[in-house]
Amino acid sequence: MFRPGLDPSAGEESLFDALVAARAKHGDKEIIEDQDRKPLTYTGLIRAAFVLGRKIAAITEPKERVAILLPSSSGVVVTFFGLHAFGRVPVMLNFTAGEQNLRAAIKAAGVKKILSAKRFVDQAKIDDLIMVLSRDAEIVWLDDVRASIGLQDKLFGLMAGMIPSQFRVKTKPSDPGVILFTSGSFGAPKGVVLTQKNLVANSRQVMTHIPLDPNWIMFNPLPTFHCFGLTGGVVLPLLNGLKAFQYPSPLHAKQIVSLLAEVNASLLFATDTFLNQWARVASPDDFRTLQFVVAGAERVRDETHHLFNTKFGGVKLLEGYGATEAAPVVAVNHPDRNRPGSVGQLLPGMEARVEKVEGITEGGRLFLRGPNVMAGYMSPDDPDRIEPLPDGWHDTGDIVEIDEEGYIAILGRVKRFAKIGGEMVSLSAVEGLVAAVYPEARHAVVAVADSKKGEKLVLVTDRGDADVSRLAEWAREHGAPELAIPKKIVRVTDLPVLGTGKTDYVAIQSLVEMDKAA
Template identity: 25%
Template structure:
């Protein structure tokens, strides 16, 4: 394509609707009813395409025996086959899924169930010591199905019968934001958005990704239940689901001969530290959720011997809107989050909303089928996020190359203003992780009466040796303007993260201000 003169890409006119989640499953059955589509290393169970459809229809029938189409059904489950079967069953029943983080605290569970209007919660007895079924049962008006060791016994099975017609624009899920900017909002996601995103994600990965996808990403989040569940169905791949822990994941990679692994950057770091065995079948690693640096890409690809695909997305975009391909040139794969997925308009806008030239930072705006229809019962927040022309204002700062690849350079609200100068945390973090003693870094600003804000860096050591503040300061001074160099240093074991693997900068600002 010719070089861009402005930082905007428009998707081709939308074709016919790609259907609903049930259609994706039925198409997979049509391609190969005996193809393996789901496996659970934790329980030893597997499903062919025909078996997965039969079980999903039986769950749908069981749900319809209890509630009418349109009902809101919550899940509070750890990774495994149960959340996948419930997700598919809810979709076939014409109901709306409300996935809730099973590590949520009582107030968070109550907020999610009440805001969504859930009538039924399918909840684990406990996850990581959290008695999540009891937390759901404490919310008046919500029926609870408790899932213990025998997960099959807890699900609502019934003989399949007639299923309702589901429209592509109907509500498929109410997903909750990570809550980094206040109380979690309920994001309305349609069947059309999920189907379009899963298909585009699989297409961008291409045939290199192979036929066995390992997904330890949380199935209560779009990374797990859209990019994972819908993406694998779209590709006709075996979807290997399991909770994240380094040893079981490494075993699954070997035993299931996994060709594509989906994991957040922090999870990839843990796997790399565990010393992965030779994995000749592994072709593609997929990641996102936080800033990925060229040094990280090089390290991960060297350790695993596989190509890395990076995405940028948010709950409001079904988990992905920009993505690199494993076949992209090295500069694109190492330095950007790729080009827009099919069916997405992207604009880099200046403060006045006008499109900026390529290479110029501005706010990332996106529009298209995968964009949320707004926040549940929150018209004010919806109007603040989505303008009358349908553009979602992400709040992220990005720049677009003349070839159409995007690089995310920070958050508007995270920009640090010190001594009258603007500092991008991402720019400083990219410099810090180039130091051999630094595995990860996060940079925030804290109030200061003289400078407005001071630049504070939190660093996670790459080995047993703590990085020296003096060495890190010298490292930064060689590469950054003086006003960008952190004035204060904190060495920490881990960075506080959201469930979607994003750094909790608000928590870091609180810690920095308190100390």
Template identity: 25%
Template sequence: MKLEQWRSAWQQLIGPGSPYEVATAPEGGLRYFRHAAANLLEAIDAGRVHGEREFLVWEQQRLTFDGFFQQVDRLAGQLSQRFAVAQGDRVAIAMRNQPAWLVAFVAIQRCGAVCVPLNSWGLRDELLHGLQDSGARVLVCDLQRLQFLKGDLIDERLPAIVVGAAGQALPSNCQPYEALAEAPLLALPPISIAPDDPALILYTSGTTSRAKGVLSSHRAICQALAALEFQGAFCALSSPERIKAVIDSGLPPTNLMAVPLFHVSGLHAQFLLALRSGRRLLLMYKWDVDKAFDLIRDERCTQFNGAPVMMQQLLNSPRFASSDSDSLYGLGLGGAAASSRLLAHITRLKPLAIGGSGYGLTESNGICAAVGGDQFAYKPDSVGWPLPIVDVCIGPDPGSPLPAGHSGLIWLRSPTLMNAYWQLPQASAEAVQDGWLDTGDIGHLDDEGFLYITDRAKDLINRAGEMISASEVESCICEMPGVVEAAAFAIADDDLGERLALVLRCEQVPAPSSEQVCAFIGQRLAAYKVPAEVHLLHTPLPRNASGKLIKAQLRELLVDA
């Protein structure tokens, strides 16, 4: 049976002598990858062996691995000598995806500093919060972010390195990036980076409150990278026919990257993995489905990983069924929950593709469970087996686990967990209890060990004591012909406590009426799960940079209306 073959492959990969050998810490019982890099700089420098192989393609720019690392070393010298960046200092990045973002990230690590990626979708207040909260010494940004922050940088006496400003007049506290990246090589002072030293502060999505800084150590990120690489190796072992099709194509591994670099799905799972493994990256400044197909066709792209809303646009395009997508062998989902219709769509249109998805949080450096290849075809609506260094507990607390098949709060324990929320001790203590992270997600493990995510704890609607899963209602209505996306959430109700509101976007003309929507749901779900009110929008629903719906914004619009 395939299940036993998969388990055998899993054990083979984590056994003694394997590159993915798993060991158990004597104190605390945490499992970890024995051969993971000791620090992020060691993990990154593995990419230097790829030499003159092409690494980055963006607009008119092309960079080899050697060319990339030359820019890194020059910028690191400038950060150290001209800007006095020392080990442990925080350096922020605020710009849209482009090669300079990647160069800046690695240069910051070369100085032993802590990188603070800021949400480039954010406006002035969110960007300024990240700078002030982290205590950044330097900002690396593009011109658009400089316009938001120009006055604040002067007030904060914060120097900036500005990308794309060559030949333009800049404020006295700003230096053009291009000149620094081409400056003579300067020596760096020797540094020694311990595994538990801080490496990264990533800000949470902030869909419900002010974004919190997630502080992670070098050890946590290196263990996360090893876990992602393990998953790739396991997918290859467990899906040999799919992998053979990729190898037989003769195409060099090439990723189309449209998700933002200021999230773990872009930073860890795409950029850092590609850098280490020698994969080519096609960077998109912003998502555009037709431009994506142009890149896939012209650059012979083999892999696309994106949020479900991106994948849906890709699959719904008539170009997906054309020769434009012939090179595409890998399709990965992340960042938000996918509907069952989208998962079935992937399997039907690309039956031999290496489909996949996963589950993780910023607080766990994106690591918890993953599924790919044959396992994805077997159980596409699961997020797979918890990775070998992850413990998962379903229940009200880690000491009260529920049996398989029972749904409850998901707790996880792993060496990839954050150190803390930056300067928020109370929030940190609430989030991580005795080494276990309260994910805030609801789910269950089945009798074969596959993890399913069914809801966010905050996305349960309590209607007169009956609990309604928002994702269940959303998944149901997305099966209705013409419905592109939907958001279900609670609105306060004097009699019921909470009532269910549903907002959806439909591409069908004419759009279905509220009565038709309710009838469709009523035929498939219990009567109390039928929404009390239905709202139709003709524009995309608001989402954050990782593709999650911003329901608070929708709720405010309805309440104001």
């Protein structure tokens, strides 16, 4: 299927030029702010990007891939656009990914320099990690760079802010816009090369699908090393005239819910994991300024929908679907067309096809193509080689159903099916069964080898009294197959999650294997 409705020229400009064009369209308004409460206007952001970018350009090469290791803040936005102003390519590093994955990312991207800040390193207590990474790349402290800024630099920024087209390095929409790494939920993270066109086009697609009021304020607590946080929390609002408030950590539940009304937040993008945590500590009026909330990156639980429908006066919770490889938004529900249980309709300008998978009776494997779909994966062996997509089609690995009106339902991932006694069983569906019995807890289901039936299901849960017999009873009462009942339960205090809030299935699988070996 193809979803029409996008201007064919969407994305046909460089990212920095799109930022400058947004200033011309929306006026020199306040556009970025963080917890330091020192807002920047469009011109302030552009000037700061030129001043910082010029300093970084002096110690790097044209088109060099330069890593950024920073939390969500005005500083990370200035740094990101500062690299673009001088034709460098930002590589966003996930500081929660662990030493092994980070070192692999640095090597895969061919990174020589990492931009970070001493204040952040101290607060995040990652001194040891920085010491390890310094063996692979030079750490450039932005604190020191800023301290070296003098009158001449400021005068340069003043002039460049007035006529940016005369000072920025010209790049093409097809040039790399950012290098990100997949979350690693199910395996080793992959390096994704998104072009500048991908990022600009995705922000245009969202605006075409759901018109956003430039007077609204976006609250972004998601990390910019995650594509949802980068595109949804930075590129989308800045290119469309919405002020973006950057918050450094989604883990600060109480601080976040108290800030929402204080900064008059209109939009909130987050994952189900974080939304559920925030909803539990929020008072009924903490979300009163929000127009709606968009949840992505993982399935939204019924409990989370229930909280928003009852506790917060019916604040609309829109579930969406994305992938790093698609910059990332693929589909999202609409405030006026919100269908819980689905992730909404495909964004304008995208094509989708669904292919049947042997052994899986419902739905099929989703392939995507469109202006927001990546250039390709980086070769793990050669930083300069990008593995292109066959005819531009990206294999998502997700099993979906698309109804006659174009609403997409995610049934699971190809990797998240177990073969038990010759039958294919969706692990996501089994998690749904468990959640129906124990809705207030967090669960994950994985499969391990079984000598009799090929594989068996193991439930990992933070529910201390979870019981196989209770699950079996529910399954019988609701007509669920016996194959969908986990044969073993591993109880944990906290379910392992990634820095993005998504369930860490790699860690959970290892935990189960260790428990099995014990």
